[in-house]
Amino acid sequence: MSVLYDLPGPRGRRRNLIIGILASAAIAGLLVWVVYRFNATGQFELRRWEQFKFKAVQMEIVHGLLATLKAAGLASVLALLFGAIFAAGRLSDHRILRAPATAVVELFRAIPLLILIFFGYYVPLQYGWSISNLWALVVGLTLYNGSVLAEIFRAGVNAVPRGQAEAAYAIGMRKNQVLRLILLPQAVRSMLPAIVSQLVVLLKDTALGFIITYPELLTVGKTIGGRLTFGFPYVPAYLVIAAIYIGICGLLSFLAWWLQRRLTRVRTTAAAPLPLNDVSQEV
Amino acid sequence: MSEFLHVLTDHWSLFGQGFGNTVKLFLIAAVGSLVLGTLLGAFRVSPIPALRWFGGSYVNIVRNTPLTLVFAFLVFAVPKLDVDLDYFTAATVALTVYTAAFICEVIRSGVNTVAPGQAEAARALGLTFDQVLTQVVLPQALRSMVPPMMSVLIAMLKNTTVAAGFSVLEAGAIPAYMAEFGEPQFYVLLWIAIGFLILITPLVLLQRLLERKWAVAR
Amino acid sequence: MGMKRVAVFAATAAFAFSLTACGEEGTPTASGGGASGAAPASDTCTSSGVALTADSSAAVSGSPTFDRIKSAGKTVVGVKFDQPNLGYKDTAGKRCGFDIEIAQYVSAKLGVDPAKIEYKEIPSANRETAIKGGEIDYYVGTYSITDKRKADVAFAGPYFVAGQDLLVRKDESAITGKDALKGKKVCSATGSTPIQRVRDEKLTEPENIVEFKTYSECVSQLLDKKVDAVTTDDAILKGYAAQNPAELKVVGQPFSTEKYGIGLAHDDKALRDYVNNQIEAAFKDGTWQKIYDGTLGKSGSPATPPTLERY
Numbered sequence: 001m002s003v004l005y006d007l008p009g010p011r012g013r014r015r016n017l018i019i020g021i022l023a024s025a026a027i028a029g030l031l032v033w034v035v036y037r038f039n040a041t042g043q044f045e046l047r048r049w050e051q052f053k054f055k056a057v058q059m060e061i062v063h064g065l066l067a068t069l070k071a072a073g074l075a076s077v078l079a080l081l082f083g084a085i086f087a088a089g090r091l092s093d094h095r096i097l098r099a100p101a102t103a104v105v106e107l108f109r110a111i112p113l114l115i116l117i118f119f120g121y122y123v124p125l126q127y128g129w130s131i132s133n134l135w136a137l138v139v140g141l142t143l144y145n146g147s148v149l150a151e152i153f154r155a156g157v158n159a160v161p162r163g164q165a166e167a168a169y170a171i172g173m174r175k176n177q178v179l180r181l182i183l184l185p186q187a188v189r190s191m192l193p194a195i196v197s198q199l200v201v202l203l204k205d206t207a208l209g210f211i212i213t214y215p216e217l218l219t220v221g222k223t224i225g226g227r228l229t230f231g232f233p234y235v236p237a238y239l240v241i242a243a244i245y246i247g248i249c250g251l252l253s254f255l256a257w258w259l260q261r262r263l264t265r266v267r268t269t270a271a272a273p274l275p276l277n278d279v280s281q282e283v
Numbered sequence: 284m285s286e287f288l289h290v291l292t293d294h295w296s297l298f299g300q301g302f303g304n305t306v307k308l309f310l311i312a313a314v315g316s317l318v319l320g321t322l323l324g325a326f327r328v329s330p331i332p333a334l335r336w337f338g339g340s341y342v343n344i345v346r347n348t349p350l351t352l353v354f355a356f357l358v359f360a361v362p363k364l365d366v367d368l369d370y371f372t373a374a375t376v377a378l379t380v381y382t383a384a385f386i387c388e389v390i391r392s393g394v395n396t397v398a399p400g401q402a403e404a405a406r407a408l409g410l411t412f413d414q415v416l417t418q419v420v421l422p423q424a425l426r427s428m429v430p431p432m433m434s435v436l437i438a439m440l441k442n443t444t445v446a447a448g449f450s451v452l453e454a455g456a457i458p459a460y461m462a463e464f465g466e467p468q469f470y471v472l473l474w475i476a477i478g479f480l481i482l483i484t485p486l487v488l489l490q491r492l493l494e495r496k497w498a499v500a501r
Numbered sequence: 502m503g504m505k506r507v508a509v510f511a512a513t514a515a516f517a518f519s520l521t522a523c524g525e526e527g528t529p530t531a532s533g534g535g536a537s538g539a540a541p542a543s544d545t546c547t548s549s550g551v552a553l554t555a556d557s558s559a560a561v562s563g564s565p566t567f568d569r570i571k572s573a574g575k576t577v578v579g580v581k582f583d584q585p586n587l588g589y590k591d592t593a594g595k596r597c598g599f600d601i602e603i604a605q606y607v608s609a610k611l612g613v614d615p616a617k618i619e620y621k622e623i624p625s626a627n628r629e630t631a632i633k634g635g636e637i638d639y640y641v642g643t644y645s646i647t648d649k650r651k652a653d654v655a656f657a658g659p660y661f662v663a664g665q666d667l668l669v670r671k672d673e674s675a676i677t678g679k680d681a682l683k684g685k686k687v688c689s690a691t692g693s694t695p696i697q698r699v700r701d702e703k704l705t706e707p708e709n710i711v712e713f714k715t716y717s718e719c720v721s722q723l724l725d726k727k728v729d730a731v732t733t734d735d736a737i738l739k740g741y742a743a744q745n746p747a748e749l750k751v752v753g754q755p756f757s758t759e760k761y762g763i764g765l766a767h768d769d770k771a772l773r774d775y776v777n778n779q780i781e782a783a784f785k786d787g788t789w790q791k792i793y794d795g796t797l798g799k800s801g802s803p804a805t806p807p808t809l810e811r812y
Contacts, residue, residue: 207349226717
C-alpha cells in the first residue's frame, strides 16, 4: 500500500472502479485494434508463420541467439576488466593515474555506442587489417559499457562509509590492504545489482551488431522477415525475437531486482546498495 | 592534419544537416518521453490497479527490448496498423516510447525517496491523491529525480544514432555517406565523436551542477 | 511481480522446448493463398543442373592465388546470400543462383570440386579489402567492373551485363523511367552504387531518398506504400518481381550498364587470363547459356553471353 493515498472509502472505491474499467477498456481496445489490423493485413496467416516449424529456421534462431550470447559474454568479461582497471585509476591517489583514467572514462561515456562500433569496424579495415565483425562489436561494447562500469565501481567504493577506511588505516593497514580487505568486499555487494543491470544493457546493445552485419539474433530476425516467399514476415519474426529478448533480459533484470531487495533486507555491508537507476542509467 | 580538417570543411553541409537532425530528434523525443514517462510514472503510483498494472507491464516489456527492435517495430509493423509515419517521425516515436520507460522508473523511485511522513502528514490535512502528488511529494522528489533524469536524457541523445539504420540522416548516418565519397573513415568518426562531445559536455556539466547543489540542500 | 516473472520464464522455456521438440526436417515450403494473392514459390534452392567436374589437369603457372588453392585443396569464394536467382542461401543453408554457379564453374576449372568451395559472405563495402588481404581467392557477386575498383583489384569477365532499373508496385503507372522519379520516394541499399547515382544525377529530392541495409527491407517498404520505387540492378529486381508477380513489376527501362566481373587479386595476371579463357569457353560451348536459363533466366528475360573484355 502506497503512502500517497488513503484506503479509498465507498465513493472512492466506486470512482476507482469506474476509472479502472475505463482504463482497462481503453487498453484492451488498443490491443484489439492492433491485433485486428495485424489480422486484416494477414500477419497471422499461416504462410507468414510456418517458417518457424522447420528445423533449419529454428537452428538459424538458435545460432543467432548463440552469436548474441557470445558477443555479450566476451564483451561482459572485457568490460568488467576495463571497468575495474579504470575505476582503480580514478580512485588512485596519484594525479598521474587519475587524470588519464578520468579522461578515458568520460570520453567513452560521451561517444554513442554505434560510433564506437564503427571505430572498431572501419578503422582496422582502413589500415588493411581484417577484423571480424564479432570483434568490432565486442570492442565497441567493451569501451562503452566498460566506462559505465568504471563509474559504477567507483561509486560503489565511494558508497562505503568513510569510517570503514579510516578505521582500517587506524589499525595500520596499508592502502592496498584497505582497498582489498575492507572496501572491495563491501562495495562489490552494494554494486552487484547495478552491475547486473548494466550487463542487461550490454546484452540488449548487441542488437546494434546488425549495422555491421554481425549475425546476432536481430540480424537473424531480419533475414527471416525478409523472405519474400513467405510474404515478408517481418511482424512475426520481430515478435518472436522480441519474446526471446524480453525473456532473457527479463530474467537478468529480475536477478538484479532480487539482489537489490535481498541486499536491502539483509545488510551484510555498511554500504547501502547503489540505486538501480542512478549511475547505471546508461540506457 | 590538413586532410583531417578537410574532411569537415569539404562536407560541412552534411555534418550540419546530420547533427541538426540529431538535435531535432533529441529535443522532440526529450519532450515526448518526459510527458509519456511522467504519465506512466503517475500510473505506477496511482491507487487504480489497472493503471498500475499497465505501467508496470509497459516498463518491463520496453526496458527489456533492444532499442533497435523498437525502431524495427515502428518502421516495419506500424505501417500495418494503417498509421502513416515518415521515417523521422517514426524515429522520434521509437525514442520516445523507449526512453519513457526509463523516465517512468526515475519518477517512481523519486517518489519513493520522499519520506512517508510527508505524504502521511499531507493526507492528514485532507489533501487528495492528486494534491499529495503535485503539491507535496513531487516538489521534493524532483531533487532526487533530476540527476538520474539527466542521465537518461544524455543516454537518449547518444541513442539517436540508432536511427541511422532506419533511413534518418542524423549524425550516426554520416559514416555511410562519407564511405560513398571515399573519405578516410577514421577522421570522419573522430569528427562525429567531437560533435557528440560538444553536445554532451554541457549536459554533463549541468547534471553535475544540479547534483552538487541539491546534494548540499538535502 | 513474482508470478509475472514466472510466467515470462515459463514462456521462454516453452519456446525453447518447442524449438527442440517439433522441428520438421527439410526446408520450409510456403503454401499459397493469402490476401496478397501471390502464390509464393518454395524457398528451396535448385540448381540449373549443369554438371561440373573438377579439372584435375588444371595448371596456371605464375599465379600465387592458384598455388594457394592447390596447396589448400579448396577454393575460398566471396559471394552474396540474399539475392534470389543470383547469390542466394536458402533456409536449409544450400546455395544457388547464377553467381554461385559461375563461382562453381570457375572452381571446377581451377581443379577444385565445387563441393569443396568455402563460401564467405562479404558485404559490398568490404569486397576490395577482402580480395587485397587474401581473405578470399575470388569474388562472384553482382560485382560491377569500374575504373575506380580496377585500381584495387583485377576483374575477369564480364560474365553478365545488367543495368540499373526500378521496381514498383503493380498498379503504379506514374513511374515510367528514371526521369519520372521527381517527388517520389526511392529506396536502395545504404552505400550502394545505385543510390549514389540517384543522388548524383538528382533523380529525386534528397529528402525522398530512403536507405536500408538490405533490398528486402526496401521491397517490404514498397509493398507497405512507404516508398514508391526500389532501385538497383535489373537482375536483382527481377528476382523479387518473379517471387511476387501479383504485386510487383520491374519498369524495364535500364539507365546504366553494370558489367559483372569476377574479382581477383590485382597483380595476378596469369589467373585473370586463365579465368577469362574459361569464361570464354563457357560462352562458346553453351555451359553459360544452360546456367543462365536454369537460374537467372527463370525470373528475367532471355539473355546471350556478353562480350569479354580483356585488359
